[in-house]
Amino acid sequence: MGGCFSDVKGGQQAVGGIQQRPIPMSDEGAVGPNDAVDFFFRSQGLQGLFTQLELSLSAANLLDRDIFSKSDPIAIVCAKKRDGILEELGRTEVIMNTLDPVWIGKVPIAYQFEIVQPLVFRVYDVDSKYHNLPVKKLRLNEQEFLGEASCVLSEIVTKQSRSLTLNLHHGNGHGGMKRLGTLTVHAEEINASRKAVEMILRCSHLDNKDLFSKSDPFLRISRIVENGGAIPICKTEVINNDLNPTWKPLQLTMQQFGSKDNPLVIECFDFNDSGNHELIGKLQKSVADLEILYEEKTGVNFRFPPSRHSHEKILKGQLFVDGFSEKTMYSFLDYISSGFELNFMVAVDFTASNGNPWLPESLHFIDPSGRLNAYQQAILEVGDVIQFYDSDRRFPAWGFGGRLSDGAVSHCFSLNGNARDCEVEGVAGIMSVYANTIRTVTLAGPTLFGQVINKAAQIASQSLSYNQSKYFVLLIITDGVLTDLQETKDALVRASDLPLSILIVGVGGADFKQMEILDADKGERLESSTGRIATRDIVQFVPMREVHGGQISAVQALLEELPEQFLKYMRCRDIKPRIADETHTSSSLLR
């Protein structure tokens, strides 16, 4: 079993606590110190990547299609795929004889922050002759169509009530005069348990398994599932050369351990570079048992499982619980649905290395046929996802490395030409100011990110004076090599203390090694020239490469880590979402 730890450094890390989310699958092939756990989480749809939601539906003022009674409505939820094809996600039950149904049947859906998830809802009146059929068997084309509505999933979850009311219309787009009623969609997290426990585990008198030194112990905790198997949910870091180790505080969420009475297998291993970790001992306890151990300050003995040669042995080594506390962990959606926002900003590279924008080879070439260049693609893809999290949808947009009409090179100029107000309306606004600017600004250089980052940092820190419910996301799209890496590092280090994340998309075929340095999760923490060190990793970098006409969606990888970066910022400052069922008063006043 130990073979899943592929490298020593990675293998010695703790995995599966709340802070350590599964390493996102990168296109470099995911060096996975934690692949087993990671796979488990992914397969269960837990932890960050997916959040399982349930949609509840209700409708009002539906059309009355039946002559002697009211309609018998059913609602269908479909996901609209990229190619426009609808895929049914689920359907509600049929409710008899009502024009204002409140359906009980819920439709599950996996919420993914990093993609736009368009949904289509259809409501039908089910003819009474089908009433004995299970709803799954109903053929929709035999039912009477009552109306259709669509939205994207993030529109629902960003609402304070997590409910969105849509007007039903005819699917074909015309005949719009007639009122078809409204449909209300409510989204709720499944397993929305915010409870977690934090424990400090310690062992004493562990067996020595190493010849020339003491054991290098770590713990692996697995949950016993219904069929009797055990699924690993977390492991601690390795403590070298110690038979009485105390591990760092370990957090387990309710999702991980199931319930407090669910038995957990706790195994203690001696870490081995080869991946062939030797079992020191194991025992079985539930979270409730561990809490009792903590209260009574007693230890429990490890056992060594029976083998062909020997019976089960009770070992001298013991496990102690030195700390036990229950915590509340808020999810990304808890924040987003209680008024927290992601504010989007864009900076575009206007350096000469992009090539003459009037020529088709240029990365900035605006194709009259409408085919998007790499810059447009990146703006559109990232913008499409993030815009829903920004209530006013006004986005600052800058360029850097371009020569303006006054002849000076600027490393941070407003794309709308307005030096005082760099904000534009919506993603469409960014697209149009970009297309205009590329015709008026001369590409120049050098490539410097510092001013753009500082500008974004300034906006982020100014907003703190007013409220703490905003988090900023700066998208930098660039084709190349930084002229001054240290200048950029200095700016990033200063910004790392602010509610800001920076996404860098590399376009074209340049060597992006520098960018990998900035993206600190692949190396050392960034250090400024004055000795200050980045508080946290706020940079994500992805190259956007074209592969035979269709681009790989680099954007998903780019956005995947944003919710976690957001949470880290909020949690360490103990900024809590306001979870309350208060009616949404502020959103209407915003306009």
Add this chain to the structure above:
Amino acid sequence: MEKATCSLEITILSAESLRLDGRSVKKNTFVIVTSDSNNQRSTSMDKDGGSYPSWNEKLEPLPLPNSVNLITVEVQCKKSSGFRTVGTCKIPVSDLMADYTPAHYLHFLSYRLRDRNGERNGIINFSIRMVGSQCFGWSVPPQPLRIPAAAKQKNAASGSGTALGVPVPVPYGYEHGHGHGHGYGYGV
């Protein structure tokens, strides 16, 4: 007795890869923070973090006299031979008010430590916040710059009861580097 115009609320979180005489530090490290010769605070000793100690310790407010521009943070180690300095860093007070952050913003900062010879020796992580009504004298007022429209709007809304979290200094640390120095607080 309110002499100091402003004080600093500091929580020393952790340090990373500390070495002494070319070897990893074993135990008994602590941190001293100094604003001027009259004002000094220190943590208790970390017993079991080795070269990755974590304290998660909130210090008594440290007065910050107006004349002080640099705060000194020093990691020391208690050896049988006495106290030894492991590494030091100097924090410009200006780092606490950079980029128009509000005067009472809770900063999470990390600095490179250097040993007696000026060689790099580990990293220190802490959170810090200015407290006291006089601190505004230090800070750049946030008004003169153009406030983004979004911030203004939101501000208007906040009066009507938008969710606002108030930062409370808790011993939560960021997770650093390779899973070390992760100072998650417990027993608040």
